[in-house]
Amino acid sequence: MTWMQRLKRVFNIDIEQCERCGGHVKVVSSIEDPAVIEKILAHLDLQEPSLITGPVEARAPPFQLQIQ
Numbered sequence: 001m002t003w004m005q006r007l008k009r010v011f012n013i014d015i016e017q018c019e020r021c022g023g024h025v026k027v028v029s030s031i032e033d034p035a036v037i038e039k040i041l042a043h044l045d046l047q048e049p050s051l052i053t054g055p056v057e058a059r060a061p062p063f064q065l066q067i068q
Helices: 003-011 034-043
Strands: none
């Protein structure tokens, strides 16, 4: 499962679709190195990534079928 699929599944974020026009969006790069992320957040005077994206709505855990 790709990280884009995980974002959609866990947070209901579809980064392949533009929020404004609904058109297709292509990801051209991704910053995944924690040291680089910390440096960017420090430059922006932010400590938590959640301050950038805002709170995420909670959802119920996935349904698990119990077979007996």
